Structures are given as C-alpha cells and as structure tokens.
Amino acid sequence: MSLTTTGTSEPATGAFVEPAPSALLLLGRGVDLTSERGVECAGALPAPSDPDLVERARAARAALGDRAFVLGHHYQRDEVIAFADVTGDSFKLAREAAARPEAEFVVFCGVHFMAESADILTSDAQQVVLPDLAAGCSMADMAAIDQVEDAWDVLVDAGVADDTVPVTYMNSTAAIKAFTGRHGGTVCTSSNAHVALRWAFEKVGGVDGTGKVLFMPDQHLGRNTAVQQLGLSLDDCVVFDPRRPGGGLTTQQLRDARMILWRGHCSVHGRFSERNVADVRAADPGVTVLVHPECKHEVVTAADMVGSTEYIIKALDAAPAGSSWAIGTELNLVRRLAAAHPDKTVHYLDSTVCFCSTMNRIDLPHLVWTLESLAAGRVVNRIVVDPDDAHWARVALDQMLALPGY
8 A cells, every 4th residue: 555645756655644634634523612512521531542442342343233334434534434333424424324114323423514414204103322422514504494494585675586406405404495495406415416417407507497496505516517418608607695695696696596505625635736636647657636616617627536535445456556646635544545545645635635524523432432422321412403494404405306317
C-alpha cells in the first residue's frame, strides 16, 4: 500500500505515510453552536485510554445479539467500523436497518440526519440511537426549516413557485425532507441526483423548458449535476443566500434561473481546490484524480473522474495493480481505501488532510457507552422524528425510490 499526501516529491512505495500533525484539520463544525446538539452522556463515559474498550464493546455487542444492529458510515473511524454489522452511505444504511425488523435497536454510527432517515424508514418497533448527539452535519444545518419556508415565500412573491420543484439531498434534516414532500419534490443521493433532477424538470416542462428546481442544501452537487450531466449552463444556476433579503437575488434573476441552488456546502469537500489537482499531477504525472460531486465545480471539472462514495470505492476496487490515484473525499475513507489496495498508490488530494469533525465525534468510548447502556436496559440518545415530518419526509423518500434505476 502507498498512501501519500500531495506536495511530496515522489509517491512512497510500500509504506503508509501519515501527514504531519499540523496538517490535520477537523472540519464540519457549524458556526451556530446550537446546531452541534452538544450533550452530556448520562452515566460514565469510558475513558479513551481504557485498555478494555475493545473487549467491553465485544461483550456488550454479544449480550445484545440480534436485538441490535450497528450501522457504520464510510467516514467513521476504523475503531468504530470494526463493530459495524454493515457499512455504507447514509441511505443504504437506513434501508439495511429497515430490512431487519428483528433488530429492536439500530445503533447508527454516523451523523444526526442519517439517524433521522433511519427512524423514518424503520418500523415503530425499532428504536434508532446515535452514540453522540453532538454528531451533526454542518451542511444539513445550513438549511433550517424556517429559512427554507421563507425562501419559498420569496419564490411565491416572484411568481415562480408554481413552476419550481424542490429537490433535497439526502444530507438534510427530516424537516427539510418533509418540506420537499409537502411541495411535490423528491430526495436524491449523490448517485442518483441526475435522475432526480431530470424527473423534477419533467414535472415543469422538461430540461429544455423554463421550469425550475430548488436544490438543497448542497450547491455544489446541484451545480455539478445540472451542468455536467443535464447540459445546463452555469448561467442557468443562481445561489439563494438565506442570510440576505430575497436570497440576494432579484425577481428577474429568479425568473430567469433554472437551478436555484441553496447556499450550502460540505466543509470537507469544499476545501479541495484546483491547486490541489495541479499539485498532485505535478508530483505524480500518471495519477488519476477522482473526486466526490460535493466538491466545487472547478475541482470537478479539473478531475478525471467524479462520483459518489460508493462509486469511488468501486473505482478503486476495479483499478489495475500499479495504478495511482488521488482521491478528493474524507480522510477516513481514503485511508481505508489505501489499506485495502496495497498494490496501488493512493494520494490525499489535499496536502492538508481533512477529517469531518462531527462524524469523528462517534468514537469507541461513545459506542461502548451506548452498547452497554442498551444491554443494561437503558435506551440512550434515541432519535425520534416528529410524526408529521416523518410522514412527509417518507413521501419524498418514496418518490426517490420510484425514480428510474431503483
């Protein structure tokens, strides 16, 4: 295996090269501290230095047996992934939980919106828990329901709401998914965003018509999909900033736009730059640059390949031995890909390596505390979505499942 950071003169061979500690960043914390959902654990949280953590986790997991089902998102720490019954992206994990009705407890090692989706899709007999309630998502928190409702009022006042279909990324709160369901829209993933957008445009006259899509909360995924896969232009896209009156847009701009993009982004994927791509190509001319569609448009344009987390994993699995890759996504996944492919060179696209801070809040002490609490009969950190929101969010999710390809 070779895992390197950009900026090195030659790719290392046969060695894992850790970045300097000063190069590590924890990204993803929202500027609004209320969005972090900070809480104290009821009872004693095990110390990270406890030498018995692994054995305690194994014992609690064994005691729970089939009553518990542990989900691990791709961006989780290795110490957590080791105890996951299944790994995957957020929607895959939620569906896996729903497919196991015998599991009374669904332990979601991910972030808050993911656990909400699992609660929406699972049965009333199942209880979804999140090991650390402070594991939020800064992108999801960039679209608050009151802001989105105010934005829709702006579209109504501009006379364009009737010709606009909302599409919300899976990385959104249950309240935003519910808003989308109430207004006849759909949820999408990074894998099927192009299908969802095409469906939405067909509702209002087609891609070549004059109808619009309100895409939330990640502007980059919306822009990249519309331009690269549907053939729209950058001029067809406007950014709605909820912090500014009227979203910072004129009535005419709203009427002319085809894609109304919410001003949101992923704090990790948004860091990657064209300079990162140029640097890694200079260091390794034979490298293939593969990035997530949450990256900025100029980065996606400069890359060789773009795709969802599952796409990235499959691309590395299928790549020939000796090939060299620069991956633009979260560190934990890139590190695991490098470990899984010792015959390939894997670079971090950014020389300053990025963790998702909120995803990394789920650690072994929190998992042990959660499993031991459940084994002792105490349900902790349960995620419960408001019933009305759950209904309408399910409408939007079911619409996604009805799209071609599902």
